[in-house]
Amino acid sequence: METVNVAVIYYSSTGTVHALAQAVAEGAEKAGAHVRLRKVAETAPPEAIGSRPEWGRHLQDTADVAEATLDDLAWADAVLFGTPTRFGNPASQLRAFIDTTGALWFQGQLADKVYSAFTASNTAHGGQESTILALSNTFYHWGGIIVPPGYTDPVQFQTGNPYGTSHVVGDGAPSEVTLEAARHQGRRVVEAAAALKAGRAA
Numbered sequence: 217m218e219t220v221n222v223a224v225i226y227y228s229s230t231g232t233v234h235a236l237a238q239a240v241a242e243g244a245e246k247a248g249a250h251v252r253l254r255k256v257a258e259t260a261p262p263e264a265i266g267s268r269p270e271w272g273r274h275l276q277d278t279a280d281v282a283e284a285t286l287d288d289l290a291w292a293d294a295v296l297f298g299t300p301t302r303f304g305n306p307a308s309q310l311r312a313f314i315d316t317t318g319a320l321w322f323q324g325q326l327a328d329k330v331y332s333a334f335t336a337s338n339t340a341h342g343g344q345e346s347t348i349l350a351l352s353n354t355f356y357h358w359g360g361i362i363v364p365p366g367y368t369d370p371v372q373f374q375t376g377n378p379y380g381t382s383h384v385v386g387d388g389a390p391s392e393v394t395l396e397a398a399r400h401q402g403r404r405v406v407e408a409a410a411a412l413k414a415g416r417a418a
């Protein structure tokens with residue numbers, strides 16, 4: 217299989233999406249990809265972060281995770297974006313990073329890559345699909361190839377979200393089933409990107 221470069225780019229305030237991102241990265245690595253796990257920069261003011269102790273704690277705990285740069289996007293054959301739901305939409309921190317990609321897009325450097333997304337929300341009907349679909353709007357503009365998990369593995373029938381791995385925070389920490397769905401999503405994206413790469417090289 218062609219070796220592919222995968223960027224897992226995420227935002228997380230309190231660690232849930234970070235845990236999903238780690239599992240996605242693990243799945244991609246096990247499938248043979250070169251993986252960069254990257255958080256986007258925190259843009260919230262200190263007062264907001266200070267209002268929730270777990271937010272500040274997570275920021276400290278992930279201080280050593282490298283921040284996403286435009287080079288990570290240019291380098292990648294496939295990109296998986298992770299974000300918590302914010303009123304049914306991606307977090308502004310992730311959007312702020314995406315909004316710096318204009319020049320790359322204009323040069324055509326974001327086209328023809330594989331894209332996929334994952335999320336978390338407090339409640340089961342709190343906007344997981346709408347958040348993932350909102351990110352997909354950007355993938356269309358980039359000329360991306362969207363690869364969702366669908367029901368392509370038995371674990372998908374257990375977690376039940378064909379749009380992208382999604383966790384309900386109100387149920388507690390992500391279960392092994394959810395983490396396995398995230399690994400599956402990472403793996404599937406690698407397989408799709410590798411097939412495209414091989415096809416283009418042929």
Ligand SMILES: Cc1cc2nc3c(=O)[nH]c(=O)nc-3n(C[C@H](O)[C@H](O)[C@H](O)COP(=O)(O)O)c2cc1C
Binds near residue numbers: 228230233
């Ligand atoms: C401003 C704001 C808006 C949110 N909107 C929603 C929402 O619409 N639906 C929902 O279920 N949860 C909502 N949440 C909860 C977050 O999605 C949840 O805390 C997040 O998924 C946890 O992920 P993290 O631990 O990676 O930060 C919201 C949280 C904040 C702070």
